[in-house]
Amino acid sequence: MVTISLPGMPADFFEPISDHKTPPTYLYFDGTSWKPGESGKTVPVASPIDGSVVGNLPVVTPKEIDAVMAAATSSQPAWEATPLYKRVSVMHLAADWIRQFEEYLTNVMIREIGKSAGEAKSEIVRTADLIDYFADEAEALRGETIDSDNFPGYEKGKIAIVERVAHGVVLAIAPFNYPVNLSASKIAPALLMGNSVVVKPPTMGGISGLHLVRIFEKAGVPKGVITAVTGTGDVIGDYVVRHDAVSMVAFTGSSDTGLAIAGKAPMKPLLFECGGNNPVVVMPDADMGVTAHEIIKGGFAYSGQRCTGIKYVLTTKAIREQLVEMMLKLMPEMVKAGDPRSPDTKLVGPVISESAARHIEEVIEASVKNGATIVMGGKRTGAMIEPTILTGVLPTMPVIAKETFGPVVSFVDVNSFDEAVTIINNSSYGLQASVFTKDEGTGIVFAGKLHVGTVQINGSPQRGPDHFPFLGVKHSGTGVQGVRYSLEAMSRIRPIVLNKPQ
Ligand code: G3P
Numbered sequence: 001m002v003t004i005s006l007p008g009m010p011a012d013f014f015e016p017i018s019d020h021k022t023p024p025t026y027l028y029f030d031g032t033s034w035k036p037g038e039s040g041k042t043v044p045v046a047s048p049i050d051g052s053v054v055g056n057l058p059v060v061t062p063k064e065i066d067a068v069m070a071a072a073t074s075s076q077p078a079w080e081a082t083p084l085y086k087r088v089s090v091m092h093l094a095a096d097w098i099r100q101f102e103e104y105l106t107n108v109m110i111r112e113i114g115k116s117a118g119e120a121k122s123e124i125v126r127t128a129d130l131i132d133y134f135a136d137e138a139e140a141l142r143g144e145t146i147d148s149d150n151f152p153g154y155e156k157g158k159i160a161i162v163e164r165v166a167h168g169v170v171l172a173i174a175p176f177n178y179p180v181n182l183s184a185s186k187i188a189p190a191l192l193m194g195n196s197v198v199v200k201p202p203t204m205g206g207i208s209g210l211h212l213v214r215i216f217e218k219a220g221v222p223k224g225v226i227t228a229v230t231g232t233g234d235v236i237g238d239y240v241v242r243h244d245a246v247s248m249v250a251f252t253g254s255s256d257t258g259l260a261i262a263g264k265a266p267m268k269p270l271l272f273e274c275g276g277n278n279p280v281v282v283m284p285d286a287d288m289g290v291t292a293h294e295i296i297k298g299g300f301a302y303s304g305q306r307c308t309g310i311k312y313v314l315t316t317k318a319i320r321e322q323l324v325e326m327m328l329k330l331m332p333e334m335v336k337a338g339d340p341r342s343p344d345t346k347l348v349g350p351v352i353s354e355s356a357a358r359h360i361e362e363v364i365e366a367s368v369k370n371g372a373t374i375v376m377g378g379k380r381t382g383a384m385i386e387p388t389i390l391t392g393v394l395p396t397m398p399v400i401a402k403e404t405f406g407p408v409v410s411f412v413d414v415n416s417f418d419e420a421v422t423i424i425n426n427s428s429y430g431l432q433a434s435v436f437t438k439d440e441g442t443g444i445v446f447a448g449k450l451h452v453g454t455v456q457i458n459g460s461p462q463r464g465p466d467h468f469p470f471l472g473v474k475h476s477g478t479g480v481q482g483v484r485y486s487l488e489a490m491s492r493i494r495p496i497v498l499n500k501p502q
Contacts, residue, residue, distance in 0.1 A: 013218065016214075018055065023055050026210050026230070030071060031075065031227040034214075037061065043230075046353070047111045048113065048350040048352050057206045058231070069198065069243050070245070073169055075196055075222060075225045076169060076224075079196060082194075084139065087192055087194070091131050093219040097218070097219060098212075102125065105180060108207055108211060110341060115340060127181045127185075127212075148160075164491045167491065168245075169198060170198070170248045171246045173200045175307075178205075178252070179201060179208040186252075187199060187213075187226065193487055194491070195247070199229070201230060203232050249270050250271040255274040256275075258272045271478070272472070273471075273472060273481060276429060277403040277476075278429075279311065280433070281420045282323060283435070283436060286458075303348045303350070303406060308431060308461040308462050310434070310460055313410070317413045320411050337387055350383035357382065367398055367410075370396075385408070391413075393410035394412065430453060430472055434456040435457050443458070452473060453473055467484070469482040470485075
């Protein structure tokens with residue numbers, strides 16, 4: 001990792017990105033200047049903590065989107081022609097400035113999305129490290145040459161020069177739950193591979209996303225090469241995704257939205273991370289203490305609002321009874337629902353909005369009506385959902401038939417582990433799955449039966465470490481993230497074949 005002495009941080013670093021009224025109305029970035037939306041329409045970012053307006057985001061118009069796309073298109077060739085070592089140095093400076101603003105960015109994120117201080121700070125630190133890692137890895141990612149005569153029937157005389165080149169304009173759509181990290185995980189590889197990037201931050205988390213774009217701008221990304229357009233997906237999403245200037249779409253969000261976008265960006269490379277609805281399988285020989293700890297951590301971190309969150313546990317009735325008993329003992333020390341600003345709060349704060357909380361409440365109630373049992377939790381107060389454990393859940397019940405993006409872990413009793421395989425493989429989701437067993441060989445064989453992206457053995461699902469491959473199958477995504485994988489996804493190869501007369 002290259003360490004750079006930080007140049008003097010301009011005092012007005014974030015000044016231009018908002019009107020600085022109370023609450024501020026933020027500006028979109030057309031690649032040269034920060035501007036209020038011409039329509040005057042804005043969307044409020046209401047804190048899930050107390051409903052207070054953290055700020056307002058402009059809803060850009062098609063005309064403003066066209067101008068942004070034109071800037072992204074015209075600026076991209078010169079950026080791709082910029083020597084890689086210069087692109088790399090811009091990334092390292094951005095990473096160092098993110099570290100410089102760790103506390104500031106952490107506080108913005110806590111208020112915007114109700115993430116706990118610990119989790120928000122961890123996201124900021126992780127993002128700086130990720131950008132540095134991308135920059136180091138990009139320097140090693142080169143093309144190749146291939147000779148003709150190692151294919152039957154061919155003589156020497158043809159050499160393929162295989163370059164790795166940019167797609168052009170990458171559209172980066174980030175989710176509310178990681179507004180900084182899952183923006184940077186798209187922006188950094190896209191820029192390093194010579195693309196220009198149009199960033200569509202989430203509405204909730206959009207303020208954090210705009211701060212990140214400002215950091216890239218000030219770190220030296222040239223005019224037009226990075227831009228940011230804001231507005232709710234239902235208003236500007238179609239126009240942005242369908243835009244002819246967009247060469248590639250990188251998206252993290254719900255499976256429903258991912259499916260909708262995929263249908264609107266035909267013949268374009270896609271890098272999607274969608275809903276996970278992740279299962280856990282607990283074998284009879286599993287270490288129940290480790291398993292209970294991992295299920296709690298994986299099920300309740302950031303109030304269950306992670307694509308890799310644990311959503312249901314498949315095991316026999318006897319093991320479930322042991323496990324639930326163990327979890328109930330551990331919950332008081334591992335989980336304390338409350339205000340994410342409080343140091344006493346552990347893992348569970350408010351979910352992203354009261355309407356999201358009402359939806360979670362509804363699916364819990366519907367599942368209980370169908371026969372599920374609430375072992376703990378289940379109640380809603382405003383945007384707060386109590387940490388909830390359900391038993392007697394069936395795969396068809398609403399709480400797990402579709403991903404419930406909240407602090408809810410369901411137990412599904414099975415009579416065999418083949419039945420568990422069938423349930424997992426019949427699901428439309430396939431991000432990750434976890435298997436708990438002391439016999440790692442059994443775990444590896446079992447993992448081979450599961451139609452999911454990644455199988456964790458004796459650990460809860462997670463995306464990190466961020467250089468590991470990370471992918472979803474079925475409705476959980478398309479393409480592979482992870483440092484080298486993302487760099488490859490954000491580029492394409494361009495073969496040039498030299499035909500040399502013999
Ligand atoms: O929900 C986003 C997904 O990427 C989760 O990441 O690091 O919490 O497993 P992580």
